[in-house]
Amino acid sequence: MTTPAEKTVPAESAPALTHHVGVGAPETAAVLAGRPQNSPEHTPERKTFWSQLKVSLAMFSNPKSATGLIILGVFILVAIFAPLIAPYDPQAQNLDATLQPPSFQHLLGTTHIGQDVFSQLVYGTRGVLVVGFLATIMATVVAIAVGVTAGYLRGWKSEALSALSNVFLVIPGLPLMIIIASQFEDPPLVVIAAVLGLTGWAWGARVLRAQTMSLRNRDFIQAARANGEPLYRIILVEMLPNLMALIASSFVGTMTAAVLGLTTLAFIGVIPVSNLNWGTVLFWAQQNNAFPDYWWWYVPAGLCIAILGVALSLVNFGIDEYVNPRLRSAGERARAMKKKGLNINATVTQVRTGSSAPSASTPSPSNGPAAEGATE
Amino acid sequence: MSAESQAPVDPTLVGTTATGTERRRTRVPWRFIGGRVAFYLFTLWAAITVNFFLPRLMKGDAVDSFMARSQGQLTPDAEKALRALFGLDKSVPLWDQYVNYWNMLLHGNLGISISTGMAPVGEAIASALPWTLGLVGVATIISFAIGTGLGAVIGWKRGSRLDLFVPVTTFLGTIPYFWLGLIFIAIFSTTLGWFPAGHAYEVGVEPGWNAEFISEVVSHAVLPVLTIVVVSLGGWVLGMRNMMLTVLDEDYITVAQAKGMPNRRVLWRYAARNAVLPQIQSFALALGFIVGGTLVMEMVFSYPGIGLLLLNATNAKDYALMQGIFLVLVLAVLVANIIADIAYAILDPRTRQTEA
Numbered sequence: 001m002t003t004p005a006e007k008t009v010p011a012e013s014a015p016a017l018t019h020h021v022g023v024g025a026p027e028t029a030a031v032l033a034g035r036p037q038n039s040p041e042h043t044p045e046r047k048t049f050w051s052q053l054k055v056s057l058a059m060f061s062n063p064k065s066a067t068g069l070i071i072l073g074v075f076i077l078v079a080i081f082a083p084l085i086a087p088y089d090p091q092a093q094n095l096d097a098t099l100q101p102p103s104f105q106h107l108l109g110t111t112h113i114g115q116d117v118f119s120q121l122v123y124g125t126r127g128v129l130v131v132g133f134l135a136t137i138m139a140t141v142v143a144i145a146v147g148v149t150a151g152y153l154r155g156w157k158s159e160a161l162s163a164l165s166n167v168f169l170v171i172p173g174l175p176l177m178i179i180i181a182s183q184f185e186d187p188p189l190v191v192i193a194a195v196l197g198l199t200g201w202a203w204g205a206r207v208l209r210a211q212t213m214s215l216r217n218r219d220f221i222q223a224a225r226a227n228g229e230p231l232y233r234i235i236l237v238e239m240l241p242n243l244m245a246l247i248a249s250s251f252v253g254t255m256t257a258a259v260l261g262l263t264t265l266a267f268i269g270v271i272p273v274s275n276l277n278w279g280t281v282l283f284w285a286q287q288n289n290a291f292p293d294y295w296w297w298y299v300p301a302g303l304c305i306a307i308l309g310v311a312l313s314l315v316n317f318g319i320d321e322y323v324n325p326r327l328r329s330a331g332e333r334a335r336a337m338k339k340k341g342l343n344i345n346a347t348v349t350q351v352r353t354g355s356s357a358p359s360a361s362t363p364s365p366s367n368g369p370a371a372e373g374a375t376e
Numbered sequence: 377m378s379a380e381s382q383a384p385v386d387p388t389l390v391g392t393t394a395t396g397t398e399r400r401r402t403r404v405p406w407r408f409i410g411g412r413v414a415f416y417l418f419t420l421w422a423a424i425t426v427n428f429f430l431p432r433l434m435k436g437d438a439v440d441s442f443m444a445r446s447q448g449q450l451t452p453d454a455e456k457a458l459r460a461l462f463g464l465d466k467s468v469p470l471w472d473q474y475v476n477y478w479n480m481l482l483h484g485n486l487g488i489s490i491s492t493g494m495a496p497v498g499e500a501i502a503s504a505l506p507w508t509l510g511l512v513g514v515a516t517i518i519s520f521a522i523g524t525g526l527g528a529v530i531g532w533k534r535g536s537r538l539d540l541f542v543p544v545t546t547f548l549g550t551i552p553y554f555w556l557g558l559i560f561i562a563i564f565s566t567t568l569g570w571f572p573a574g575h576a577y578e579v580g581v582e583p584g585w586n587a588e589f590i591s592e593v594v595s596h597a598v599l600p601v602l603t604i605v606v607v608s609l610g611g612w613v614l615g616m617r618n619m620m621l622t623v624l625d626e627d628y629i630t631v632a633q634a635k636g637m638p639n640r641r642v643l644w645r646y647a648a649r650n651a652v653l654p655q656i657q658s659f660a661l662a663l664g665f666i667v668g669g670t671l672v673m674e675m676v677f678s679y680p681g682i683g684l685l686l687l688n689a690t691n692a693k694d695y696a697l698m699q700g701i702f703l704v705l706v707l708a709v710l711v712a713n714i715i716a717d718i719a720y721a722i723l724d725p726r727t728r729q730t731e732a
């Protein structure tokens with residue numbers, strides 16, 4: 001913390017330094033150990049942006065997050081290049097080929113009026129992702145604004161904002177969505193996204209408030225305040241980098257909820273069926289008694305929702321393990337001990353005959369990740 | 377050490393400060409209760425106010441849609457009378473409308489439902505609510521118990537094959553309720569014929585406290601309950617497992633094991649008891665999701681609960697009924713949260729001790 005670099009250029013280097021310390025990244029030990037040799041005088045100014053970016057993306061660099069992001073990327077590509085991928089117009093009717101099972105002409109069969117289900121799903125990806133991202137961005141902006149403000153302020157203002165987010169947390173979201181959405185005759189996409197965002201920001205705000213409150217009393221924030229930095233700079237430059245992992249995690253969580261909410265609203269027919277998404281496909285399947293015989297009509301759409309949800313939760317798993325390294329190291333440590341013939345829950349410390357690695361027998365939270373790195 | 381030097385008392389009999397607090401009669405955590413009560417009252421007020429302003433901010437209202445449906449068969453006089461009846465008279469100032477609305481609510485009057493033949497909203501909801509409460513209540517308790525227990529065991533046996541449960545339950549948790557319900561109907565009802573596909577009981581059966589009716593209700597509830605449990609299990613398992621991993625690294629677990637306490641006791645009485653606390657706190661968030669999912673699932677199963685009523689009200693643009701349902705749901709969720717709070721205060725002595 002108190003390297004010469006921080007003393008000479010506190011404002012610029014503080015976020016880069018404290019990001020590791022504050023969040024408790026698995027790399028913390030390595031970074032702290034490596035820092036004196038790598039940067040004896042000061043952090044290189046020119047590389048600040050890129051090193052900052054690399055640090056910000058570190059939470060995605062584990063296998064789980066990467067897998068999730070790849071799946072998400074595939075869906076995004078499908079949404080962008082929908083006209084190229086879809087073999088048919090999703091709304092084109094072909095009354096000669098109704099309710100066809102999957103074939104090479106129609107990869108996922110056809111509907112009751114001969115629409116190609118595969119094309120509908122491809123275009124539906126667009127509807128889901130556009131509304132999903134829009135809603136999530138709105139919700140995240142509100143969550144950051146309310147959460148960070150509530151965490152930074154003190155007294156009744158903080159309590160009031162906290163109570164506000166708790167109210168939105170407790171009120172069941174879906175009925176509220178249904179009621180608001182049904183007030184419109186033909187709600188535009190932005191309104192649907194706004195409704196989904198309105199009911200989805202509270203959890204992120206609550207988590208961010210808690211973290212901001214703990215950051216507020218750290219030394220580097222106190223130093224920034226003592227330096228007379230303006231409030232917006234303290235929040236944007238000093239605090240936000242340290243909140244990135246939580247923001248990303250709440251973004252992903254909100255997106256999952258928004259996708260589920262959107263498809264649910266579409267399925268019950270509250271939002272217009274002209275807005276094609278996976279829920280609309282299920283709505284038409286339900287309306288035309290596709291269950292249970294015409295499985296190609298309803299199974300793929302549900303699987304798409306589930307796969308997107310899995311991708312998003314994989315990203316979140318990765319972020320969780322980055323924020324809380326124990327989640328990963330606990331399993332790895334237990335497996336490593338098992339390999340040596342030890343039981344992690346054994347009540348008695350066992351004496352190993354073939355002593356290969358001395359550090360693994362006394363698991364403690366502080367040296368857990370470091371010990372893992374050492375044994376590998 | 378100090379106890380020995382000061383007085384010849386056996387330290388094990390004196391115990392720690394915690395033992396002392398335990399020995400005194402249980403303190404009532406007034407501050408904790410007061411804070412929660414204030415919060416719930418505020419939430420209720422916010423929900424009611426949102427409920428009041430929402431229809432008044434929109435362009436059309438219940439009377440407009442009713443007039444449109446009756447297609448000119450009603451005179452302007454009738455419209456005026458309806459407006460007065462619904463408390464939507466535009467000549468009355470907004471503040472008076474608000475006071476009237478509260479007055480109506482405090483008298484238990486939720487308005488009149490257009491879609492159910494001008495019946496009071498309260499009656500329509502009262503006949504549907506028990507079904508939903510039973511369904512959600514049973515399913516949530518089963519899911520919470522199984523999920524938390526499973527999560528505790530998975531966290532305890534960390535690094536073993538049980539870890540595979542986590543991705544599986546998470547995958548199940550990302551499936552929409554309604555879709556899984558439809559799949560279950562297709563598999564267990566239509567194909568295998570094990571369970572009925574919809575409704576709470578067969579048409580011919582007379583409701584009553586007899587074995588035939590109860591077995592009907594149970595067999596009809598199996599698929600909906602199964603759907604809720606399967607989908608909501610993942611969240612409890614993941615939350616409990618993650619919390620267990622954190623708790624198991626604590627020193628007091630090492631101490632408990634070091635003094636030779638049986639593993640079973642360490643797992644359930646020491647680790648799980650502390651790891652379950654955040655689970656109870658996340659109950660508030662989960663319940664909103666579960667209620668939402670259940671509403672849609674009732675539509676799939678044609679289960680005669682609040683969800684089906686809400687769908688019908690939505691299709692008929694019956695705003696009074698929709699708002700009444702929303703209020704009742706908020707109330708139900710708040711009551712469940714109060715129960716969770718009480719459980720939390722019982723399980724976590726710290727909430728009580730901060731009073732001392």
